[in-house]
Amino acid sequence: MVKRITHLTSVHKRNDIRIFLKECVSLSNHFDVTLIVADGQGDAKESNIQILDIGKPLSRWNRMTKTSKQMFLKAASLNSDLYHIHDPELIPVGVKLLNQGFKVIFDAHEDLPKQILTKPYLHKMVRKPLALSIAYYEKLSLKKFSGIITSTSTIAAKFRLINNNVANINNYPILNELFDNVETTNEVKNTFSFVGGMTAIRGITEILDAIDYVKQPCQIAFAGEFSPLVFKQLSTAHKNFQNVDYLGQLNRVEVKNLLKTSLAGLVLYAPVPNHIDAQPNKLFEYMSAGIAVIGSNFPLWKDIIEAYSCGICVNPEDPKQIAEAINYLRDHPELAKEMGLKGRNAVINTFNWETEQQKLVSFYNKIL
Template sequence: VSGTLGNSKWIVVASSVHRWDDTRILYRQAASLSALGKVVLFAPAPFRRKKMGNITIIGIPPWHHKHQRIRLIASLYFTFRNNIKHVKSIHVHDPELLPLIYLLHRKNKHIGLIYDMHENYKELIYSKSWIPLFLRSAIKKIYVWVEEKVIPELSGVIYSPKELKNKLLSLNSRAVRIENYPILKRESAFPNLEEIKRGNNKVVYLGQMRRIRGIMELIEAIKVVSKTIENIRLEFIGRAVPLNFEWEIKTKIQQLNLESYISVRGHLPYDEALRLARDANIGIVTFLPTPNNISCLPNKLFEYMQLCLPVIGSNFPHYAEIIEKNNCGLLVDPSDPNSIALGIIKLLSDPDLIKKMGNNGRRAIDNEYNWENESNKLLNFYYETLSVNLL
C-alpha cells in the first residue's frame, strides 16, 4: 500500500480483513458516503486500483500470515500519515486498526476518525480458532484496554450489537447503531411478492460456512428430513472458513450418504448468490450459541426476508425480536438437528404457511429493515460529528 491520494480531499474507508466487495462496507456505507464527496476504500483485493463512480478502491494484498498482517497495518499507517492533508476523515472497520487511527489522531486532531464495530469483538476473541486457548483471555483484556484508551478520542463510533450501546456511550457520546439491512434499490436480484412460485423443497444457506454457524448440525438435520421428504435439497452458497473446513463438510455429506440432497456451491458474486437463493423455499440461519452469535443479527436473516423466504433461525432473543414480531419464520434449537429438521418439515408440509411467512418478512424489509433508512442515519451521523471536516 503506497502512493498518494492526489490533491482532492477524501473520505477514507479502510479494512485490513474484509474484502473490497464486502456488502456492508462497499455497497452500503461507501456508496452512501459518496454523496458527501470522494471516497477512497482501502481493502484486500486482487487488483491495485479500481474506480466505481465516486468511489476509488485501493487494493491491498490479502494477508495469510500474522507477520504479513502487521506489515500491512504499518503500511496503511504510513500511507495515511503521508497523505493526511488530503484526508477529511478515516472510517475503519477492524479492531486491529484502532492503534493506527489513535497514532494519527495524536498529531492530526482536525481529522475525523470513526470506528465501526460490526460485532462484539471482545467476545468474538473466544471463538477465534487461530488464537491459542491459553492466550484468549489475555488478548481480550488487551483489546478492552485499547478500546477504553482509544474510543474516547474518536470523532464517533458506529456499532451493530445493541448490547454495546451503554458501554460505548460511556466512552464516547457520539455513538450510533447502524444495521446492515438490505438495499431496496437492488431490485434486480429480488422477486416481487406476486412473483413467488415455489414447490421444489429447496432449503438454502447463504454466507460463510463456519463450524460455529451450525453447519454440521444442519447437515445432520437434512438426514432426518430426507426420511420424510424424499426430494429435499439443501444448497450451501458461500466460502468455508477456514478453507479446509470445506473438506470436512463434504466428508460429512458423504458419510451420511447425502450427496444427492446437499450441494456446496462455494463463493459467488453477491447478486448471483441471491438470484440462486430466490428459488428456495426456506432460508436457514441456525448459528450456534456463542457469545458473539447470540448478540449479533446476521445479514442473511434480512436477505432471506427480502427474498420472501421464511426463516428457520436460532432460538436467540435477538432473532425472536425479528422473526416472532413479524411472523416470518420459526425458531429452533440450533444445536439439535432434530429440532432443525422438525422446523424444515413443518414449513415444507404447509405451502400456505411458507407463502404467508415469506410475504410477512418481505413487508417488514420494505417498511422497516432496509438500508435506505440506515443510510439516512449514517449521513446524519457524519454531518453531526464531522460537519467541519466535510465542508
C-alpha cells in the same frame, strides 16, 4: 467544497457488502469517497469510489504489522477530512491519524472480545486473557476517537460507556437488491438455503446431521466459502454432504436467483457470546428476499422472527428440531410463502438500509 473521506480495511474484501456496497456507495452521493484495501487486486475506480490497494499481506502477522504501517502512510498522504476504520487491528492506525490532527471514526462490525472467545485458531487457554486485554485496549483507545459506529444496539450500549459520540447503523439489507416479484415458474419450491461464510459455529454440521430426518423430496443448498480448510475437509467428508447442493461463493445476482427459488433460508448460528446478541445480516437478507426463515432460538432473534411471524425458531444444536422445521415448511408451502411476505413487509417498513444510510450521513455531517 465537497468533503473528502477515506475508509480503511486490511481484512475485508473491496466489495464487502457493509463497507463498500452500503456505506461507501451511500456516502459517495454526498462526499468524495476513497477506500484503501489490501487485497493485491490493484487500484480501481468503481461506483464513483476511488479504490487504493496497498498489496496483499503474506500472513496474518505481516498484515498486522507491515500492512498496518502502509495503511497509515497511504491514509495520511490523502489528507482527508474524515477517516473511517473498519478493522480492530487498525485501531493503532486510527490513533496515529488522530495524533496528526485528523478526525477518525471506528466501525465496530462485531463485539471483538466476545468474538475472540470462539476463534478456532487460538488456544482455549489464551482466549479469555486476550479478550480481556483487547477490551481494555478498546476502552483506552476508542474514547479518543471522533466517533464510533456499531452494527447492533447491544454493541452501541457497550461503546457509549467509552465514547459519547456513538451511532448504531444496523446492517440491514438494501431494499430491492435481493427481491424479485416476478414469478417465472409454478414449480414447487423444496430448497432450503444457507448463504454466507461456513464455519463450525454457524450450524453447518447440525444442518448436515438434520438431513437424516428430512422428508424427501427436499434440497439443502450451501452458498459460501468454508473456513478454515480443516472444517471444509470435515464437512465434505460428512455422510450427508453428497445430499447437499454445494454452490461455492456466489455473487449478489446469483444469491438473488438462489433465494428466489428457495422456500426458506437457514440461519442457525451456535449459541456463542458473539451470536446471542447479534443481528445477523443473513436473517434480514432472507426476509428482504421474501422467503421464510429458520433461525436460532435466541431471545433477540425470536423477538424479530416471531414478532413478525416470518419464520420458525429452533434450538440450533438440535438436528431433529432443525429437520422438523424444514419438514413443516415443506409440508406447508403456502404458510412458508405467507411468512416470506410478512418478512418482506417488515423489511420495507423497518429493517432496510435506506433508513440506516440517512443516519450514517447525519452522523458524518455532525462530526464534520
